[in-house]
Amino acid sequence: MNITENLLLLKSSVPDHVGIVAVSKMQPVEALQEAYQAGHRIFGENKVQELVQKRMQLPTDIEWHFIGHLQTNKIKYIASFISLIHSIDSIHLLKEVNREAIINKRVIDCLLQFHIATEESKFGLDIEEAEDLLNSKVYREMKNIRITGIMGMSSFSDDIKLVRKEFHTLYGYFKKLKGIYFEHQASFEVISMGMSGDYLLAIEEGSTLIRIGSSIFGERQY
Ligand SMILES: *Cc1c(COP(=O)(O)O)cnc(C)c1O
Secondary structure, three states, rough: OOOOHHHHHHHHOOOOEEEEEEEEEOOHHHHHHHHHHHHEEEEOOOHHHHHHHHHHHHOOOOOEEEEOOOHHHHHOOOOOOOOEEEEEHHHHHHHHHHHHHHHOOOOEEEEEEEOOOHHHHHHHHEEHHHHHOOOOOOHHHHOEEEEEEEEEEEEOOOOOOHHHHHHHHHHHHHHHHHHHOOOOOOOOEEEEEOOOHHHHHHHHOOOOOOEEEHHOOOHHHH
């Protein structure tokens, strides 16, 4: 199987309303080029330096998404072009993104990342922290970021019931925040959940954006 076939197969198994981020971390530029030639335009990376280097070698009409843990001192390298940051997990980070967005005279779309997995190691907010953030004066005064939805990663587990429950929880957070804070903001519509191993489950539970690496590109080259 090659990348083009993988993409076609994936697209045929996903409903039209669900977007696909091709997660190209640790893949060579040639792999991204093949996906681009197959018509794909949305790529996700989790390291700033890797993203910036790949971007220089690829066409300019690619939409780049940042999906990893973002350090505040690196925002400046992606602020001029990034299409969506999936991984906002503190007011401090959001504030710094807003600052860099002002410098670049643009509005940067962001997702709030939630911690839904059982593992300790995964980043993300809980619902109380998210509400504190959204209620804060600091947030309400930010003009150069726009929160367009939420993101989460399920537990690394074969337990389908558990993973389904986590996705269901994330969907519930989306509904809650939409109702309280974003009822009149149509652009708050993104639920980024689902990876190669669990995207069908995620879509059943309401995902609108899946992040797929190995099912498109094969194993990563560590
Ligand atoms: C690596 C990664 C993915 C893609 O994982 P696959 O299992 O290869 O599809 C999705 N989301 C995030 C945040 C990742 O770091």
